[in-house]
Amino acid sequence: MIDHENRIIRVSAVVLRHPDDGRILTVRKRGTAKFMQPGGKPEPGESAVDAAIREIREELGVDLDPARLRLLGVFSAPAANEPGYTVESTAFTHPPVAGVAPAAEIEEIRWVDDADELGDEYAPLMVTRILPALKAAGA
Numbered sequence: 001m002i003d004h005e006n007r008i009i010r011v012s013a014v015v016l017r018h019p020d021d022g023r024i025l026t027v028r029k030r031g032t033a034k035f036m037q038p039g040g041k042p043e044p045g046e047s048a049v050d051a052a053i054r055e056i057r058e059e060l061g062v063d064l065d066p067a068r069l070r071l072l073g074v075f076s077a078p079a080a081n082e083p084g085y086t087v088e089s090t091a092f093t094h095p096p097v098a099g100v101a102p103a104a105e106i107e108e109i110r111w112v113d114d115a116d117e118l119g120d121e122y123a124p125l126m127v128t129r130i131l132p133a134l135k136a137a138g139a
Helices: 048-060 124-137
Strands: 008-016 024-029 070-078 086-094 106-112
Touching (some): 008 124, 024 124
Antiparallel strands (some): 070 086
16 A cells, blocks of 8 residues: 555565575566565555465465464665655464466576675665564574
């Protein structure tokens, strides 16, 4: 959902780890330059959990178990692809899933190590909010 008056984009995002080595999945949407967690904007009346599950199904072709989603937090940072906007993300973690592949608007996926120094090709929300929260939570 986009609140144009306050220049806020509300999204649900999910941290997924690789089943073999624990690296974190990032995605780059078609026509953009920044990698970020998969997810997206809720539809009217849709909960953050329901939006996360729908977006992951659409973007990556996998079904998440809502009972296994864990709230990591609600975070804000400058929007990666919409200059002048702030993104407010309800971020979840979910145990690893198999069969992840780019679909819908996802151009590219990249698995990253959360200990890596991530450069400008990664969204501010991921680098400044989500990764530090993961480390703090030991997730």
